Amino acid sequence: DAKTTQPPSMDCAEGRAANLPCNHSTISGNEYVYWYRQIHSQGPQYIIHGLKNNETNEMASLIITEDRKSSTLILPHATLRDTAVYYCIVRGGIQGAQKLVFGQGTRLTINP
Amino acid sequence: GAVVSQHPSRVICKSGTSVKIECRSLDFQATTMFWYRQFPKQSLMLMATSNEGSKATYEQGVEKDKFLINHASLTLSTLTVTSAHPEDSSFYICSASGPNSYNEQFFGPGTRLTVL
Numbered sequence: 001d002a003k004t005t006q007p008p009s010m011d012c013a014e015g016r017a018a019n020l021p022c023n024h025s026t027i028s029g030n031e032y033v034y035w036y037r038q039i040h041s042q043g044p045q046y047i048i049h050g051l052k053n054n055e056t057n058e059m060a061s062l063i064i065t066e067d068r069k070s071s072t073l074i075l076p077h078a079t080l081r082d083t084a085v086y087y088c089i090v091r092g093g094i095q096g097a098q099k100l101v102f103g104q105g106t107r108l109t110i111n112p
Numbered sequence: 113g114a115v116v117s118q119h120p121s122r123v124i125c126k127s128g129t130s131v132k133i134e135c136r137s138l139d140f141q142a143t144t145m146f147w148y149r150q151f152p153k154q155s156l157m158l159m160a161t162s163n164e165g166s167k168a169t170y171e172q173g174v175e176k177d178k179f180l181i182n183h184a185s186l187t188l189s190t191l192t193v194t195s196a197h198p199e200d201s202s203f204y205i206c207s208a209s210g211p212n213s214y215n216e217q218f219f220g221p222g223t224r225l226t227v228l
Contacts (some may be wrong), residue, residue, distance in 0.1 A: 100158070100207075
């Protein structure tokens with residue numbers, strides 16, 4: 001699986017949009033970008049995934065650049081409960097049976 | 113999303129004993145389950161992948177005789193840490209995917225193991 005690069009930490013004010021970047025310059029054509037988050041001492045939670053088009057769901061939006069070498073996860077109105085470590089993962093295919101390889105992620109802190 | 117549970121949530125054991133951790137998919141059939149380990153302030157590290165009814169596939173560097181994985185049914189996988197030592201103290205997390213879960217894996221809440 002391709003590697004990803006994320007900033008180790010970010011801060012965001014409550015109520016503002018949180019924009020989390022991810023670089024995946026070696027991504028190949030059939031690899032998807034997944035985002036998970038892990039709140040302290042809990043299991044990871046799926047957020048969103050995409051291939052080349054921008055995606056939006058009830059939790060977040062995913063913006064993937066045209067060359068697919070980077071992406072941005074957007075939490076439109078961050079709350080204190082969004083404080084977590086966010087992982088950007090590149091995975092070949094969309095089958096749930098394929099393993100996820102976690103990097104170091106970005107520790108996002110939402111400040112009141 | 114689908115629910116995955118783990119039991120126990122916390123366990124403390126003496127060095128040299130064995131500990132079994134259960135991972136259950138509560139509302140779907142998990143054809144594939146994954147086991148991860150996470151040390152403090154570190155990321156999740158995949159230990160092994162198990163498919164129902166077959167032997168687990170271990171990641172490089174993970175001792176299969178020390179970390180026994182059983183996936184005998186479509187809703188239950190177990191991880192047994194044999195002859196546990198203090199360095200095995202960690203947060204163990206399982207995830208599961210079913211035949212129809214094309215998009216994501218569902219993670220359990222984790223089990224914190226402390227070996228004294």
